[in-house]
Amino acid sequence: MITPITETDLLLFYYQEADEVTTSIIREHLPENTDWQYFLNELATISSESSSLMCSPSNTTLSIILEESRSQLEHTL
Amino acid sequence: MNAPIIADGVLIQRYMQGNQAAFETLLNRHRNRIFTSIYLLVNDRYLAEDIFQETFIKIINNIQAGKYNHEDKFLPWAMRIARNLSIDTIRSRKRMPVVVDSEGRDVFDCLGISVQSREDEQINQDEISALKHWIRELPEEQREVLILRNYAELSFKEIAVLTNTNINTCIGRMHYAILNLRKKMQKNTVRVK
Structure with missing residues (x-):
C-alpha cells in the first residue's frame, strides 16, 4: 500500500526538504499523477514570479556599509 | 571554469x-x-x-x-x-501617534x-506587481514564512528556529500562504506581474 502523499509532502518535496522515502514515492508516481503535477507547477509559478520581486539595496547604502567595515578593520588591526 | x-x-x-x-x-x-x-x-x-x-x-x-x-x-x-x-x-x-486635524483626518x-x-x-x-500586493495581503505569520523561505532561502527548520515555532507550524503556514496565493491568482484574470 502506498503511503498517502499530502500537499504538505509535495511542498517539502518541491523545496527539497522531504525525507528520502517520500521523495522516492513522489518521484516514482509523479509522471502519472496530474494533481501532483498541477500543485508542483503552481508552486513553480509562484516561486518564479516571486523571484521577479527580488531587489537590491541602493549604492549609497552599500557604500556606507563598506566604509563601516573598512573603518572597523582599521580599528581592530 | x-x-x-x-x-x-x-x-x-x-x-x-x-x-x-x-x-x-x-x-x-x-x-x-x-x-x-x-x-x-x-x-x-x-x-x-x-x-x-x-x-x-x-x-x-x-x-x-x-x-x-x-x-x-x-x-x-x-x-x-x-x-x-x-x-x-x-x-x-x-x-507613532496619529496627528489629526479638526475633521479627524491624519x-x-x-x-x-x-x-x-x-x-x-x-x-x-516600481513596476506594479499584483503578486507583491497579494503577498502583502497575506496574514502576517504566513507572509513571514513565505518571505523567509522564498527570498531569504532559509530551510523550514531554520525558519522554525528563527521564529521560535516548530517546523510543522512553519510548513503549515507556508501551505496556507501558497493556498491563499493560488486562490488570489485564480480569482484575478490579471496576469501576475
Whole structure:
C-alpha cells in the first residue's frame, strides 16, 4: 500500500526538504499523477514570479556599509 | 571554469584577519536576499534601506567583537538580526501617534508626506506587481514564512528556529500562504506581474 502523499509532502518535496522515502514515492508516481503535477507547477509559478520581486539595496547604502567595515578593520588591526 | 565558491565561514575568518575583499564578497552574495526579505517584511523601501544598513553594521560589529559563532550558518544568523530589527521598526511605527486635524483626518495625509503615501509613491515608481500586493495581503505569520523561505532561502527548520515555532507550524503556514496565493491568482484574470 502506498503511503498517502499530502500537499504538505509535495511542498517539502518541491523545496527539497522531504525525507528520502517520500521523495522516492513522489518521484516514482509523479509522471502519472496530474494533481501532483498541477500543485508542483503552481508552486513553480509562484516561486518564479516571486523571484521577479527580488531587489537590491541602493549604492549609497552599500557604500556606507563598506566604509563601516573598512573603518572597523582599521580599528581592530 | 568557474572559481570554487568560498564558504561564508571562510570569508568571515578572512575578514577578521584583515581582508576587506572577503567582507565585500559576503555582502554581495547575500545583499539581495536579505534586502528583499526586509523590504517585503516592512513594506517600505526607505525603511528597508535603513534596516539593511543597521543589520550589516551590527553584523560587522559582532564579527569584529568575535561574537559570530562559526558553528552557525551566516545567512540564518544575519536574517535573525534583520528580522529582529524589522519587528522593532514595525512595532515603533505602530506606536507613532496619529496627528489629526479638526475633521479627524491624519494631517500628514493632507500634506502627502505620510509613510504610507511615500510607500504609494514608491509603488508607482516600481513596476506594479499584483503578486507583491497579494503577498502583502497575506496574514502576517504566513507572509513571514513565505518571505523567509522564498527570498531569504532559509530551510523550514531554520525558519522554525528563527521564529521560535516548530517546523510543522512553519510548513503549515507556508501551505496556507501558497493556498491563499493560488486562490488570489485564480480569482484575478490579471496576469501576475
